[in-house]
Amino acid sequence: MSLVVQTLSEQIFTLVRDRIIAGHIPSETPIRQDALAAELGVSKIPLREALARLEQERLLVSHANRGFFVRPLSAAEAEEVFALRLKLEPDAVGEACKVATPEDQAAARLALEALDKVMVTNKDLVGGHNRTFHMSLVQPLARPLTIQIIERLHLISERYVRKHLEPAGRDDRAHKEHLAMLELWSKGQAKAVAGMMHDHIASTLEDLRREFKN
Numbered sequence: 001m002s003l004v005v006q007t008l009s010e011q012i013f014t015l016v017r018d019r020i021i022a023g024h025i026p027s028e029t030p031i032r033q034d035a036l037a038a039e040l041g042v043s044k045i046p047l048r049e050a051l052a053r054l055e056q057e058r059l060l061v062s063h064a065n066r067g068f069f070v071r072p073l074s075a076a077e078a079e080e081v082f083a084l085r086l087k088l089e090p091d092a093v094g095e096a097c098k099v100a101t102p103e104d105q106a107a108a109r110l111a112l113e114a115l116d117k118v119m120v121t122n123k124d125l126v127g128g129h130n131r132t133f134h135m136s137l138v139q140p141l142a143r144p145l146t147i148q149i150i151e152r153l154h155l156i157s158e159r160y161v162r163k164h165l166e167p168a169g170r171d172d173r174a175h176k177e178h179l180a181m182l183e184l185w186s187k188g189q190a191k192a193v194a195g196m197m198h199d200h201i202a203s204t205l206e207d208l209r210r211e212f213k214n
Contacts, residue, residue: 007046008042008046009046009047009049009050009053010050012040012042012046012047012049012050013049013050013053013054015040016031016036016050016051016054017054017057017059018124018128020054020059020060020070020159021059021127021128021158021159021162022124022125022127022162023124023159023162024124025070026070027070027071027072027073028069028070028072029069029070030066030067030068030069031051031060031067031068031069031070033047033048033051033067033068051068054068055068057155057156058071058077058156059071059159073159073160073163074212075208075209075212077156077160078160078205078208078209078212079205079209081153081156081157081160082157082160082201082202082204082205082208083205084153085150085153085154085157085201086198086201086202086205088146088149088150088153089134089138089150089153089197089201090194090195090197090198090201091194092138092141092143092146092147092150093137093138093181093185093193093194093197094190094191094193094194094197095141095190096137096138096139096140096141096185097137097140097184097185097186097187097188097189097190097193098188098190099140099141099142100140100185100186100188101140104136104139104140105185105186107136107139108133108136108137108182108185108186109182109186111129111132111133111136112133112178112179112182114129114132114133115129115130115132115133115178116175119171119175123162123165126161126162126165126171127158127159127161127162128158130154130158130161130174131151131154131155131157131158133178134154135147135150135151135154137181137182137185137193137197138150160204160208161204163208163211164204164207164208164211166211167207167211170207177196177200178200180196181193181196181197181200184196
């Protein structure tokens with residue numbers, strides 16, 4: 001059994017990041033460092049470390065003499081991050097399914113079950129579970145750099161995934177697409193699952209384009 005120990009700065013990073021992704025801290029809202037430090041019972045040193053890392057992750061932006069603010073979503077960023085996912089993720093998923101073990105397949109099914117559950121019980125957690133499911137289809141590839149880049153793109157994507165799922169009915173569509181991809185992936189149908197993943201990502205981007213125009 002492995003033990004994961006987070007530093008105080010990492011714990012703060014995770015907590016604030018989850019709040020931003022869940023929409024509990026709206027775009028362009030200033031981060032009140034004194035109030036947040038008091039709420040969490042921490043000093044400003046680990047808090048500033050966490051906020052600096054959140055800026056690196058493109059969730060916050062800092063302004064001189066004004067502090068940190070939640071970075072607004074933008075059509076341009078959505079275009080860029082989903083275009084990169086389209087270039088990397090479908091092929092990676094297709095190649096990964098060729099070498100996936102029964103254990104990998106079981107892990108992917110559990111990840112999808114967990115995602116389906118939070119779709120109903122707690123939509124604040126959908127972004128993270130969506131990322132976990134998608135990454136479960138990539139992990140067997142055993143190409144650390146490729147996996148790291150795709151996961152970073154998913155981290156940036158999470159707020160956009162949440163925005164995409166806001167209109168009624170899209171969570172049901174996403175479930176059906178995820179289930180179909182998992183079945184193809186589990187059968188080692190590389191070309192088919194890569195094509196379906198491409199269409200899945202592309203349709204999300206197309207939905208976002210329409211939302212940003214409204």
